[in-house]
Amino acid sequence: MSSDKGMGRREIGGWRLSKRLGKGGNGTVWLAQKGGQKGAMKILQATSLTAKKRFHDEVKSMRLCAGIAGVLPVFEAQVDPDEPGEKWFVMGLAKVLTEKLGSRSTLHTVVEAFAAYAETLAKVHELKVSHRDIKPDNLFHYDGGWAVGDFGLATFKGKKAVTGGGRKIGPIYYLAPEMLNNPGRADERCADVFSLAKSLWVVATGQHYPLPGSYDLAHAAFGIGSYVSGERGVAELDRLIASATAFEPSSRPTMKLVGEELRAWLAPKTEISMPINMDFREHIAAIEKWQDSRVRAAKSQELRGEAIKVVKNRLYNSLIPSFSGLQESIEKALKINVAIDTNPQNGFVQLRVEAPAEQNSEAFLFLTLDLDCESFPTVSLQGCIMLEWRSKAGFFNLIWNDSYDFIEGGADEAVKLDKLRSDMTEAMVDALSKSLALVVTSENTPELAKSMSVTVRDSRGEMLDGASVRVVDMEGITLANVTAVNGVAEVNLSMANKVLIFVAHSSFKSTVITQPGADNHVVLFGGVRSGSMVCGDSWVGVRGLEGDLGFMHDEIKGRIHRLYVNLKGLSGNGGEQGAVHLSIGKPVRLKDRAGRVVFITPRAVVGKNFLIDFEHADDY
Structure with a gap:
């Protein structure tokens, strides 16, 4: 192998080497001159037969292209792998593209x-x-x-x-x-x-x-x-x-x-003649960039939309047997009507159970799954069970809800789907038991205690001070408003009617007691951004938000119920003003003039009484 040391004073094949131009894995390139001609000499340093053959082939391929002006020419070479001595060739002296530019x-x-x-x-x-x-x-x-x-x-x-x-x-x-x-x-x-x-x-x-x-x-x-x-x-x-x-x-x-x-x-570019001479050349590049970004966004959305359609259909087909199984089991056990509503393209499946309610009312229990692909390929399956009792006052209650997030097609998908099937089956059995006990009149229904206590704890078992406890009857009349002291609220009623108990706290999510007894215990969950409140038909505020809300429940002919929230100093869902439609279990985004954002979610409604959960988008 030749050494670079002293190479600048050497001659090879009559070419005098003066300056090293570069070095690669198998060789070095030197500025070379012979007579009045300058070139770049590439000298092979590797000694293996494979390297010599490759070096020989490099020159052969360049000579095959010798008639093409855009290929660097080979002036002279000694590259026969079978002959002794150094292997080298001299090519045209050129500048690398980026150096020239x-x-x-x-x-x-x-x-x-x-x-x-x-x-x-x-x-x-x-x-x-x-x-x-x-x-x-x-x-x-x-x-x-x-x-x-x-x-x-x-x-x-x-x-x-x-x-x-x-x-x-x-x-x-x-x-x-x-x-x-x-x-x-x-x-x-x-x-x-x-x-x-x-x-x-x-x-x-x-x-x-x-x-x-x-x-x-x-x-x-x-x-x-x-x-x-x-x-x-x-x-x-x-x-x-x-x-x-x-x-x-x-x-x-x-x-x-x-x-x-x-x-x-x-x-x-051919200029298009115009009846009026207008020169906007300085803006053309910006307009082209804007148009290209729109095309790119549309293409991305189109491809994403097609992928999401396939995923929704696949997940729908994997979950529908569980709904069919629940439908068959409930119909056999209770001899009541159960229907399944589906919309695979929207990722929506709903099981609807019609419960035998009191006269002049209807009661339905809904198990709903919504597939959210907003962050695709991360998929979120959101499940909930809601009771709708369409009586004169109307009672709507979110009994169960949970979210199951996974990467589409990932290892965790099957685990989350299995957990979803198990959770929704267990939750549906519990919801049926509670709902039937509430809406079905029975001679065996025990008489309600006139004196009740509600003990409120957090998830760690610690007593929660300051919880709001409201007792309402099934006609929406408020019977008692009590604040828990040291985690306990004492309630005394003058009448022993069927009642509901709404429990809320400014730092925790709410809950509903649908079958209260003399001694009631609830656990509230939440965090620094969470909270809940019990509202009537007066204006209220949300902790950390500048503005007021007024909740409305309209009943039409005893069967159609509409829920709204009126906004004062706030916008809803990205710009709505005035009255914004509400659905049980569906969050509404509120924003005040300072830019603070809070999501409110109706958990339960009876008459004019609303149980509202809220969550701040950021720390405040």
């Missing part, structure tokens, strides 16, 4: 260079030669034009494989996916197209490396316009690069077509 080149100049490279490589491909190592470091400016060099990995017709069949071939950051694991079966011409497109993106954007994978128009990070401002036509280049980096090699354009596309981009 500098930091202030325009997009037009960059495209001019790559149009020339594409045209050169198209001619190389016609000779059955593929470069396989396209990257900015191997693209040059030579003798007044743009030239391709470094054919060390090139392949040509009749070449014997030197690299092992299972090894990757090509520049790692610019490498086409098919060249990673099985290059022996790949069409190297398509791989060259992929690598040239990646190189164009890097040089056009000024980034050090390309983003990995195929160029995805759905994401702004891939757009040249995200890095270059004030340039026209970036959307056209984006589409070309996206096509040239398609995962499937057969979906990429040929190198010839890439060159034609780039030449068309460079061609002067």
Whole structure:
């Protein structure tokens, strides 16, 4: 192996070496001069037979392309692997592309260079030669034009494989996916197209490396316009690069077509004559960028929408048997009507149980699942059970709700779905028992105690001071309002009617006692952002929010009930003013003038009495 030491004073083959220009894995490149001609001499340092054969093939591939102006010429070479002595060759002295362009080149100049490279490589491909190592470091400016060099990995017709069949071939950051694991079966011409497109993106954007994978128009990070401002036509280049980096090699354009596309981009745009002369050229680039962002967003939304449809159908098909099983079991056990309502496209499934209610009223128990793909591929399945007793006063109660989040198709999906099936079955049995006891008149119903206590604890078992306890009858009449002291509220009633007890706390979520006895115990859950309140038909405020709310419950002909909240100094659900519709268990987003956001969720309603949970979007 030759040493670099003292090389500047050496001559090889009559070429005098004066300055080292670069060094690679197998060799070094020196500035060389012979007579009046300058060149770049590449000297092989590796001594293995494999390295010598590859070095020989590099020169052979360049000489096969000697008739192409855009390929660096070989002036002289000594590369026969079977002959003794150093292996070297001298090629044209060129500047690396990025060095020639500098930091202030325009997009037009960059495209001019790559149009020339594409045209050169198209001619190389016609000779059955593929470069396989396209990257900015191997693209040059030579003798007044743009030239391709470094054919060390090139392949040509009749070449014997030197690299092992299972090894990757090509520049790692610019490498086409098919060249990673099985290059022996790949069409190297398509791989060259992929690598040239990646190189164009890097040089056009000024980034050090390309983003990995195929160029995805759905994401702004891939757009040249995200890095270059004030340039026209970036959307056209984006589409070309996206096509040239398609995962499937057969979906990429040929190198010839890439060159034609780039030449068309460079061609002067035909001005459209207008009846009135208007010059908005300074705004065209910004308008094109805006239009491209809209197209990108639409494409992303379209692809996302199709994927979500497939997921919703799949999850629907996996859950509907559980609903059918519940339907059959309830019908057999209670001999009552049970129906299933579905909308697979919206990710909605609902089990509706009609309970035998008192005269002049209707009662339904709803088990509902909603599939939320807002953060897809994270999926959220939201389950709830709600009682609707459509009596004159009307009673609506959220009995159970929970959320099951998982990555679509991930390992946790099956676990969460199994838990959902188990939880909703257990919750439905409990909800049926409580609801039937409430809505069905029975001679065996025990008489209500006139004196009751309600003990309120948190999830750690500690007594909660300051909880609001409201006792209401089934006609919506408030019978008692009590505040828990040291976690206990004492209630004395003058009449022993069927009643409900609403329990709320400013720092915890609420609950409802539907079958109160003499001694009642509840556990409230919550956190620093949570709270709840019991409201009537007067204006109320929410802790940490500037503004007032007035809750309304309209009853029409005893069967149709509508719930609203009137807003004062607040907006609802992103801009609604005045009266905003409410649904049990569905949050409403409220925002005050200071920008603070709170979500309120009706948990239960009877007559004019509302039980409301709230949660702050941020700490306050």
